[in-house]
Each structure stands twice: as C-alpha cells, then as structure tokens.
Amino acid sequence: MRIQELIGIAREYFMLVMVAIVFLGIVFVFGYFIVYKKLFKGKKRIRPQQLLIGGLLVGYVVMVIGVTFLNRGGSYPGRIDLTLFSSYKEAWYRFGVRHWQFVILNIVMFVPFGFLLPLWQKRFRRATFTIGAALLFTLSIETFQLLTGYGMFEADDLFNNLLGAVIGYGMVMGLLTVKSKGVKKLLIYFSPLLATCMAFGVIFTCYHFKEFGNLAIVPVHKADMRQAAISLEVKLNDKEIVMPVYNAPSYTNAEADNFVKRFFENLDLDTTNMEIIDYPEVGIYWLRSDRSHNIWFDYLDGSYQYTDFSSHDEGKEPIDTDEETLKENLTAFGIVIPGEAEFRKLDVGTYEWVMNMRETGDQLVNGSLTAVFYNDQTIKSIENHLVTYEKVRDVQMKSEKDAYNEVLVGGFLQAMDDRQIENVKIDHVETGYYLDSKGFYQPIYVFHGAVNGMERTIDIPGI
The missing domain is CATH 3.30.310 (TATA-Binding Protein)
Structure with missing residues (x-):
C-alpha cells in the first residue's frame, strides 16, 4: 500500500471520524454533565488531556474499522489461516514491496493503540491491561472478518497487531518513565521496537546478499497429499543436470x-x-x-x-x-x-x-x-x-526424481478449491523458466498432467 493510498484512506474516512467524535462528544456531555454531575452529584473531574486522548482513540478506532472492513469487499467467506508467519513466508517468496508493506502495516496499525491507552487511563500502564485490550480488539476484528467475509481470520494478523500494540506500549512507557527510571529502563521498554527493526533488517540483508531472487511458485502451505492417488506415466531421470540462469x-x-x-x-x-x-x-x-x-x-x-x-x-x-x-x-x-x-x-x-x-x-x-x-x-x-x-551463468539443477519427490509431499501451489488433493496424474515433465523476484530467469521443472481431474501444470523450482 503506497503512502498516497494511505492518505486517500485517511481522507475518505476523515468525515466519518469527525462525525463519530462529535456524536460521542454529545453523548459524553449529556452523560457526564447531566446524568453524572446533576442527577448523581458526581464529584470526579475529567482532565482536558484525557478528553483529547479519548478523542484521538475514537478517531483511531474508526480509522481501523474503515481500513479493515469498509475499505474492502466481502470476498473471503469462511477463510481461516492459523499458520503462524504464513504472511512472512509469502512476502519472502514473492519479495514484492506490496507484500512486505501489508506485513509491516499490520504491525504499525496497532502501535497507536498501545501508545494511547496508557496516556488515556493510568490502569493501562500495566502491560497486562494494554495487551489484553489489544488482544480483545484484534480478536474482534478477525472474528468479524471471518463471519462477514470481509477478510480472512489469520493468526499472523493477531500476532502482528499484538506486536504493534506491545511496541506502542513500550514506546510510551519508556518516554513516561525515562526521568524516574533512567536510560536502562528506557532500553528495556524500547526493546520490542529495536528487536522488530533488527529482525526485518536481518531479513532484508539476507535477501540482498542472495545471488538470485526468490520464486513465487514456492507454496506458503503445502498441498494435503495424505489421501492423494498418484499416477506417474513417465520415466523420471535421477541425474542432476546443468542449466543456464538468465x-x-x-x-x-x-x-x-x-x-x-x-x-x-x-x-x-x-x-x-x-x-x-x-x-x-x-x-x-x-x-x-x-x-x-x-x-x-x-x-x-x-x-x-x-x-x-x-x-x-x-x-x-x-x-x-x-x-x-x-x-x-x-x-x-x-x-x-x-x-x-x-x-x-x-x-x-x-x-x-x-x-x-x-x-x-x-x-x-x-x-x-x-x-x-x-x-x-x-x-x-x-x-x-x-x-x-x-x-548469467550455468547452475546445477536437482534431478527430475528430486523434483517429483517435492510433488509427492505437496510442495507446489494449488488452486483455492484444491484444499484436499484426491488424485494427481503426471504424463510428462520438461524444464522451463520462471522470473524470480530479482529479475533472474531461473530454470524450473514443469510437470504436465491433471490435479483432481482438472488439466494443469505443476511448477517446481529447479535450483
């Protein structure tokens, strides 16, 4: 998602945010001044800072709802992914800016939540309160997406959102306590942010030093081959071969x-x-x-x-x-x-x-x-x-049999409706090429045949 798109979303929901703040402001004025102060003779005062932070929280929540529900269609009915770090694997294999942006934005999106809550109410300066509230909020979002089809229920989203809340909590608590508890405590509070930045730094550094890029044909989830009947109608070579990379x-x-x-x-x-x-x-x-x-x-x-x-x-x-x-x-x-x-x-x-x-x-x-x-x-x-x-140069490829063994364990991309592989038929195999994430044309094996009765090809990385 580009900066221009984020600005566009912010503009799109700005009026909705303002309407929500005004509406809740009217409800607050009536509840606090009329019901609490007049009818129940309440004495507790609310600080202006608390009102400001509360308004920011309302605006933030409305913006999150806009991004997670109102900004997408209901095209994900009943889809659940409980595999942790699957979004990271997909971003790694495809290594496109957009995929990494989605991962990082899911973290950044919850940083304000962890940052604002301790400023709004002192009880949220206890980590268990803020993390518990963040877990409840992100779990509500994921559950609603699952029930409405406006998104997938993903374990990665829960993890990334919680990580963002922890980072925000650590940042605000570090800033609030630096004078009283010193730099050592500040570093402890900022450690989630530093550890996250270091992790992404390691990922991008490793990718930078790879000679070739990554292949999008590598599956994030392996196909379920436990009940699959395999029909192999071609003799496979067990010799490794040499092919050029372009x-x-x-x-x-x-x-x-x-x-x-x-x-x-x-x-x-x-x-x-x-x-x-x-x-x-x-x-x-x-x-x-x-x-x-x-x-x-x-x-x-x-x-x-x-x-x-x-x-x-x-x-x-x-x-x-x-x-x-x-x-x-x-x-x-x-x-x-x-x-x-x-x-x-x-x-x-x-x-x-x-x-x-x-x-x-x-x-x-x-x-x-x-x-x-x-x-x-x-x-x-x-x-x-x-x-x-x-x-570029010649590289040694795995053998046809080695590539076929990857097919047997489900190491290939499957269609959305191929969650359960019932039968696979392979009638011939050949070498081909696939463009990787760095612009190199890598050799691959292409198995021709059918999956679940539908004619298709299975691509397996060759290197």
Missing part, C-alpha cells in the same frame, strides 16, 4: 521514464505534461488530451501494455491485415519483430508473435507481442511481453 532487462524508475518518453516521441507525441504514477513494480504513464495514450510498464522485465484511446472513437474498429503491414506500423513505435517469431491471428484485427524459449548465443528470447490493427490503418493496442534475457 537476467531480465530490469529498469529503474528513471530508465523506465526515458523508455516511455522515447516511445511516445517516436509517435510525435508531446511528453511535456506526461503524468507518471509510480508503483513498486509498475509505472503507469498517461498523456491526456483529445486523444489519450496510456502505458503500463513493468520495471522487472521491461514488458509493457500500450493503449491509444482513440480506439473508442465512433467509427473506429479492428480490421484484418497482413504481417508486413503490421511490422511496418510497429517500426513507428521503435519495435522490431525477430524473424524467427511465430505469427498468428487471434481475432479480427488482433495478431500475435510468439518466441518460445529461443536461445541465441548467450541470449534467450521468450514471450509474445500482441497488436490490434484498426480501420484507420494504425495500431492502437500493443502488449509487448517479448523479452530478451542475458545469460
């Missing part, structure tokens, strides 16, 4: 910006007012005018999708043409199609060139390019996933 042409934000500018300038388009929206893995580029243009650019491998929105104009429609006309039009975009690419028609006016693992020297070309040709003799849509990879 590197994708990854781009920095600045390099992607320059590529897109050149792309638009090839079409004689003015990029002075080009709008750029940066996400961790993708850049979105807009030229907005009477004839808008858009590019989604993937930083990891340089693939992109281009759209000329004049395709929606009245009278514009795809028409058929020949390959030479398409290639001539693509040269205007700075695109040259390799001569070995397989050409085929997908639909009216829609054509595709495919390169299937074509090795040339120390390069590997793989992927496809799709173009849509319109009746004004122009191409208005391009999906270019035709990527040229550069060889």
